[in-house]
Amino acid sequence: MVDSIVDIKTTTKADKVSTNQIKIQVKHFNFYYDTVQALKNIQMDIRMNTVVGIIGPSGCGKSTFLRCFNRMNDTINGIRYEGVIEIDGRNIFDKTLDVVDLRREVGMVFQKSNPFPKSIFENVAYGLKINGIKDQNFIAERVEYSLRGAALWDEVKDRLNKSAFALSGGQQQRLCIARALAVEPEVLLLDEPASALDPIATAKVEELIHELKKKYTILIVTHNMQQAARVSDYTAFFMMGELKEYDVTNKIFTNPKEKITEDYVTGRFG
Amino acid sequence: MKNKNVTQFIGFMFLRLCIVLVIGALCIILYDIFSKGLPAISWEFLTESPKKGMTEGGIWPAIVGTFFVTVITALLSIPLGMGCAIYLNEYAKDGKLTRLIRMSIRNLSGVPSIVYGLFGVVLFVQMMHLDTCILSSGLTLGLMTLPWTITASEEALKSVPQSYRDGSLALGATKWQSIQTNVLPYAVPGMLTGTILGLARAAGETAPILFTGAAFFLPFLPKNWSDQFMALPYHLYIMSTQHHAIAEVRPLAYGTALVLIVLVFLMNLAAIIARYKLRKIRLE
Ligand SMILES: Nc1ncnc2c1ncn2[C@@H]1O[C@H](COP(=O)(O)OP(=O)(O)OP(=O)(O)O)[C@@H](O)[C@H]1O
Ligand SMILES: [Mg+2]
Numbered sequence: 001m002v003d004s005i006v007d008i009k010t011t012t013k014a015d016k017v018s019t020n021q022i023k024i025q026v027k028h029f030n031f032y033y034d035t036v037q038a039l040k041n042i043q044m045d046i047r048m049n050t051v052v053g054i055i056g057p058s059g060c061g062k063s064t065f066l067r068c069f070n071r072m073n074d075t076i077n078g079i080r081y082e083g084v085i086e087i088d089g090r091n092i093f094d095k096t097l098d099v100v101d102l103r104r105e106v107g108m109v110f111q112k113s114n115p116f117p118k119s120i121f122e123n124v125a126y127g128l129k130i131n132g133i134k135d136q137n138f139i140a141e142r143v144e145y146s147l148r149g150a151a152l153w154d155e156v157k158d159r160l161n162k163s164a165f166a167l168s169g170g171q172q173q174r175l176c177i178a179r180a181l182a183v184e185p186e187v188l189l190l191d192e193p194a195s196a197l198d199p200i201a202t203a204k205v206e207e208l209i210h211e212l213k214k215k216y217t218i219l220i221v222t223h224n225m226q227q228a229a230r231v232s233d234y235t236a237f238f239m240m241g242e243l244k245e246y247d248v249t250n251k252i253f254t255n256p257k258e259k260i261t262e263d264y265v266t267g268r269f270g
Numbered sequence: 271m272k273n274k275n276v277t278q279f280i281g282f283m284f285l286r287l288c289i290v291l292v293i294g295a296l297c298i299i300l301y302d303i304f305s306k307g308l309p310a311i312s313w314e315f316l317t318e319s320p321k322k323g324m325t326e327g328g329i330w331p332a333i334v335g336t337f338f339v340t341v342i343t344a345l346l347s348i349p350l351g352m353g354c355a356i357y358l359n360e361y362a363k364d365g366k367l368t369r370l371i372r373m374s375i376r377n378l379s380g381v382p383s384i385v386y387g388l389f390g391v392v393l394f395v396q397m398m399h400l401d402t403c404i405l406s407s408g409l410t411l412g413l414m415t416l417p418w419t420i421t422a423s424e425e426a427l428k429s430v431p432q433s434y435r436d437g438s439l440a441l442g443a444t445k446w447q448s449i450q451t452n453v454l455p456y457a458v459p460g461m462l463t464g465t466i467l468g469l470a471r472a473a474g475e476t477a478p479i480l481f482t483g484a485a486f487f488l489p490f491l492p493k494n495w496s497d498q499f500m501a502l503p504y505h506l507y508i509m510s511t512q513h514h515a516i517a518e519v520r521p522l523a524y525g526t527a528l529v530l531i532v533l534v535f536l537m538n539l540a541a542i543i544a545r546y547k548l549r550k551i552r553l554e
Binding site: 107110130179180183 | 363431433436437439441447452456
């Protein structure tokens, strides 16, 4: 199953993506929750307009890693990190950097979908409003554009003013994607965006990711190997806080360097 | 099997008895006050001053005094209490100091009201030279209600899921924007309910206003924050324990008690309505 999917999209892609310039660099990065080290000496270059799939067993630090890029871990007490993460050559932990600006540029969809208790429209418009946009026409346009982008528009266009809580779990997840798209970030962090979706909605989200990478650089955590193979250009395999292997997706799924990677992606793991 | 059911039956009976006892006692008190207080209620009773050594006339000055003193209590305790709660719950790092402060606040809410009364005399009346007046009493009651307001407000803030805060921060909101737009709207109903309940209790307190501004009898209405005032709970206290003809004024005392109870009840009702209205808005 895995192999056949990978085969379809072999060769061409790897050459194409490698011409893109580097958007994000992670250098000797360590992360600690109090005394527990959750990420160990991570090194990683991420090219612009590519999709990086992040895979690995539960608890290996995928979410922790993702939350470093928009510094959402800062809200947790007792965390500590060492090393550097550069976006466009700028260290995001630099003291002169405004974390609010960083989060505008690095959008995130959380592992647990978290719509706000507002209307569907207000959910998507939220990011625009807090960023000081008042032009109602512009907001309405952008809301439609984002909802279309998240493949949700047709399902909700007649009830934009209804509560977001009335949506199904999968619709809520896509609403959260739309909400992140509305502020037009440069980097998108997706933490298992399709974990609550049915196959059709999953296909829509994957299609969406393909579309989005023309404009954004995307990091996506997934537990679904086929999905990682389908949507990502590069794949990073994490285990117990270490980056075991990071390469072109095709390579990871067909000819990984490490034995453990092969065991994991073929499901022989544990 | 049988045994278990018997135990359950006894257990439920006991719980039922508890609730019957509590409600029964409450009903007896209410019945007593309503049956003896209602005959005293009349338009004159509500709108006139006490007359002839308080053996006749009404309680209008006491109603006015209680109203004004409660307004001052609210002006002090609502903004300050909510502000403290927001700081403690949203900004303060969860360290030893924060925990100590929080524990002190919880303990303060158990301090007897007479202690607040004495404290008010020293702080407001003597040290700040405000003298005995509505302002001193209102501030004293405000201090007394602060621990309740802070605790209730903090509980309300805690009930807002962390994901609302994270979600808005991740969209580039500042911490204050996230609190303002995505936390407070959902916490304010709970904050208000707790606060109004605190105010209702303050409105019925005697000890804190006893030395700080409440007067035995005044022939005029308070016109200024620096005037002394009459208050319902204090008036009730005088009528039922200090008056020279206690038996004679008993009906008037019951009437006062009834008015006070209705007032407190109305405030609680307002809290419930405010909560209901605000909750509806947020779900739209
Ligand atoms: N707030 C926290 N405080 C302390 N430890 C944490 C915290 N969040 C995560 N951890 C620990 O850090 C490690 C990595 O967690 P993380 O959530 O990043 O895993 P994950 O790879 O995303 O797992 P999953 O696939 O189940 O989502 C785990 O051992 C977890 O227990
Ligand atoms: Mg995770």
